Amino acid sequence: MHVTGSNQPNRAILPGLDWGAVFAAGLFSGMVMLLVSILLPWIFLGDAGLIVRIMASVLLGPAVILPQANLVPGVYVVAILTHFLLSLLFAFLITLIFYRWGMIVAFMGGAVMGAVIYFMNYYAFSLIFPWLLPYHNWMLLVANIVFGALSGTLYELFEDERFIDQPFFRQPLPASERQEEQLS
Numbered sequence: 181m182h183v184t185g186s187n188q189p190n191r192a193i194l195p196g197l198d199w200g201a202v203f204a205a206g207l208f209s210g211m212v213m214l215l216v217s218i219l220l221p222w223i224f225l226g227d228a229g230l231i232v233r234i235m236a237s238v239l240l241g242p243a244v245i246l247p248q249a250n251l252v253p254g255v256y257v258v259a260i261l262t263h264f265l266l267s268l269l270f271a272f273l274i275t276l277i278f279y280r281w282g283m284i285v286a287f288m289g290g291a292v293m294g295a296v297i298y299f300m301n302y303y304a305f306s307l308i309f310p311w312l313l314p315y316h317n318w319m320l321l322v323a324n325i326v327f328g329a330l331s332g333t334l335y336e337l338f339e340d341e342r343f344i345d346q347p348f349f350r351q352p353l354p355a356s357e358r359q360e361e362q363l364s
Contacts, residue, residue: 201338202275203268205331210267213327214260220319231323234315235259242311270297271331278332279339286332294328295321 214231222228233245236259244255270293278289301324302316 197275197279198335198339201335201340202272204338205275205334206268206271207264208334209271209327209331210264212330213267213323214263216326217320217323220322224319230315231320232256232259234312235262237311238262238305238309242309245311245315267327267331270327271335274328274331275335279335283333283336286336287329290332291325291329293332294325297328298324 217231218228221230236244236255239258274290274293278286298321302312306313
């Protein structure tokens with residue numbers, strides 16, 4: 181399905197979605213989430229590497245969660261790759277849901293989706309990865325909410341101006357305009 185017209189670029193998949201903005205929003209909001217996820221446990225628990233080890237444990241198993249005396253570079257590489265792949269995926273989902281309605285809806289909806297992602301990651305996924313359940317906490321909830329809100333907002337900031345946002349609450353068309361729309 182191609183969309184043509186003077187206001188929108190020609191896109192074959194999901195017309196109106198700016199893929200470059202999705203990528204940039206996922207990357208930047210992922211970086212900020214990673215910083216928040218490192219800083220809060222470092223400040224409150226004295227463990228800056230906790231979130232990195234939790235992320236790596238999804239692919240490497242629960243043994244990597246325990247603090248290790250030596251820096252194990254492979255654990256950090258796996259964690260960073262996992263984090264940014266998930267950041268891009270979740271940024272795409274947030275954008276897909278909220279991209280048509282502007283910055284305020286993207287910010288608020290993104291924050292709600294960040295909380296949903298947190299509960300999905302630390303409660304639903306703990307059925308598959310049971311070692312994640314003890315690590316759910318308010319610090320990671322805050323980091324996920326920041327990620328979601330920032331992802332939605334950054335998409336709107338990075339979005340090419342040629343894309344048109346739709347109002348969140350559509351006003352009904354007057355009868356004369358509905359008839360004209362039906363005739364065309």
